[in-house]
Amino acid sequence: MDKxxxxxxxxxxxxxxVLRMAPYSPPTGGRADKLRLDFxxxxxxxxxxxxxxxxxxxxxxxxxxxxxxxxxxxxxAAHFKVDAEDFILTNGTDEAxxxxxxxxxxDNDEVITLAPSYxxxxxxxxxxxxxxxEIPYRPGTLAFPFDELMAAITPETRAVLxxxxxxxxxxxxxxxxxEQILEKASDAAVLVDEAYYEFCGVTLLPxxxxxxxxxxxxxxxxxxxMAAMRVGCLFSQSGNVEFLHKAQxxxxxxxxxxxxxxxxxxxxxxxxxxxxxxxxxxxxxxxxLEELNIDYYPSQANFVLFxxxxxxxxxxxxxxxxxxxVRDRSYEIAGCVRVTVGTREQVRRxxxxxxxxx
Ligand SMILES: Cc1ncc(COP(=O)(O)O)c(C=O)c1O
Numbered sequence: 001m002d003k004x005x006x007x008x009x010x011x012x013x014x015x016x017x018v019l020r021m022a023p024y025s026p027p028t029g030g031r032a033d034k035l036r037l038d039f040x041x042x043x044x045x046x047x048x049x050x051x052x053x054x055x056x057x058x059x060x061x062x063x064x065x066x067x068x069x070x071x072x073x074x075x076x077a078a079h080f081k082v083d084a085e086d087f088i089l090t091n092g093t094d095e096a097x098x099x100x101x102x103x104x105x106x107d108n109d110e111v112i113t114l115a116p117s118y119x120x121x122x123x124x125x126x127x128x129x130x131x132x133x134e135i136p137y138r139p140g141t142l143a144f145p146f147d148e149l150m151a152a153i154t155p156e157t158r159a160v161l162x163x164x165x166x167x168x169x170x171x172x173x174x175x176x177x178x179e180q181i182l183e184k185a186s187d188a189a190v191l192v193d194e195a196y197y198e199f200c201g202v203t204l205l206p207x208x209x210x211x212x213x214x215x216x217x218x219x220x221x222x223x224x225x226m227a228a229m230r231v232g233c234l235f236s237q238s239g240n241v242e243f244l245h246k247a248q249x250x251x252x253x254x255x256x257x258x259x260x261x262x263x264x265x266x267x268x269x270x271x272x273x274x275x276x277x278x279x280x281x282x283x284x285x286x287x288x289l290e291e292l293n294i295d296y297y298p299s300q301a302n303f304v305l306f307x308x309x310x311x312x313x314x315x316x317x318x319x320x321x322x323x324x325x326v327r328d329r330s331y332e333i334a335g336c337v338r339v340t341v342g343t344r345e346q347v348r349r350x351x352x353x354x355x356x357x358x
Contacts, residue, residue: 017107017129024119031325036340037350038325040167040196040303042225043342046260047270050226053263054256067255072262076233079265080218085238086208088245089231089261091252093195096217096234098124101159103247104189105130109158114145116168116332118193121161130158137169142297142305142333144173146180153185160185163193165200168329168338170299172200175207182211191215196301198223198275205235212237220257222302223271224264229257278302281344288351292358302341309335318357324350 007013026039036043069089077084090096097120105111107129113121115134125132135149144166153160160181165172182190190213192204197218204216216235221227231253234244282304289296289306296306308315312330316337319326329336339350 015129017126021123021126024123033323034320035324035342035346035349037342037346038327038338038340039227040222040301040340041227042223042274043340043346044225044274046225047264047267049267049270050260050263053266054259057259058256062255065255066251067253067258069253069258072258075262076265080205080233080235082205082208082235083238085241087233087235088241088248089253089258090217090234090248091232091257092221092230093193093217093219093232094120094124094230095248095252096215096232097121097161097191097193099234099244099248100189100191100215101125101128101130103243105158110154110156111159111161112149112152112157112188113161114149114163114166116329117161118163118167118195121163125159125161137166137171142169142171144171144177146173146177149181150184153181153188155187157185157188159189159191161191161193163195164202165196165300167196167301168303168305168327168333168336170297170301170304172202172300175202175204178204179207179211182207182214186213189213189215191217193217195219195222198271199278199302200300202300208235208237212240215240220261220264223274224261225274226257226260226264229260230254231257231261277343278341281347282341284344285339285341285347285351288347288354292351292355294358299341303338304341305329305333305336305338307335308337312337315354315357319350319353322353322357324353326350 073084101124105128109130110133111125111130112133115136122132135145135152138145194203194216197203217232219232285304294306296304312328312335316326316328327338329338
């Protein structure tokens with residue numbers, strides 16, 4: 001062993017917090033030509049108005065200028081019915097989580113997350129050197145563990161990170177429950193990540209002025225079909241937003257993303273139609289799984305976890321061979337595979353392939 005405790009020669013020793021982390025490497029290639037039911041993206045595409053707007057508004061000269069956000073903030077504020085001072089634009093939800101943690105969490109501070117949930121909560125908390133306390137979703141039902149979470153919150157808690165509805169369980173919780181959590185965790189930053197809001201309709205955005213510890217994130221990666229753009233928003237009271245600004249790099253959202261977001265919120269009808277299609281497709285998926293006698297967890301989002309038992313990984317691999325991508329989750333919920341719900345036609349294709357290999 002060398003003096004750096006086992007690091008290969010020539011490798012500079014990183015911080016202990018980074019050394020302790022488990023590597024996280026989601027697939028980043030080879031997905032474009034397949035039926036992508038693995039990342040909960042919009043499976044059809046962004047509104048055509050987004051591309052039209054980009055074509056009409058992008059100029060060579062603009063590319064030379066560092067991004068300016070005044071117009072994007074004005075249009076998004078109007079869309080979300082908040083003031084421009086009540087949010088920051090972020091490079092996806094991921095940067096929202098990172099900025100929130102950088103603003104409020106020090107080394108060894110306690111951060112509470114639920115498990116299983118979106119991997120980036122633990123990721124950024126660990127990078128920051130926080131102590132992560134995970135509260136499990138209820139075994140068997142995967143229901144939101146409200147009482148357990150309330151019991152875990154103490155004056156020591158610096159942040160509570162909740163996805164509502166949650167990925168990968170699909171479970172959500174009520175506004176009333178979230179308000180009780182905000183009251184109990186009054187000294188902590190409470191993030192309610194509403195990445196899948198459009199599929200369930202529960203939001204805390206209207207409560208921003210009631211809770212100084214409330215932070216809400218939204219993303220353009222899911223229903224808006226713009227995951228490649230990396231745009232999101234982090235909302236809070238304006239006094240908090242000033243500190244979020246201080247802890248954020250000034251140009252982390254690129255100009256094309258900011259333009260695209262402006263166009264995306266103009267086409268509410270497109271979003272409404274897509275959500276309606278997904279909700280119909282989710283019912284079709286439930287029926288198809290029931291016909292195959294496959295257990296699943298009813299979901300409030302655009303994805304469903306189903307029980308593949310011992311065959312979770314072989315089923316994922318065989319579906320991939322047939323051009324259909326789904327996500328193995330058996331490493332965190334025994335036997336489970338997660339499938340994104342797209343259109344009814346896509347669900348039919350998925351069910352047909354599954355039926356052949358089941
Ligand atoms: C709960 C949740 N939040 C956020 C994200 C990612 O958001 P973004 O692409 O905005 O970083 C995901 C993606 O899977 C998610 O499941």
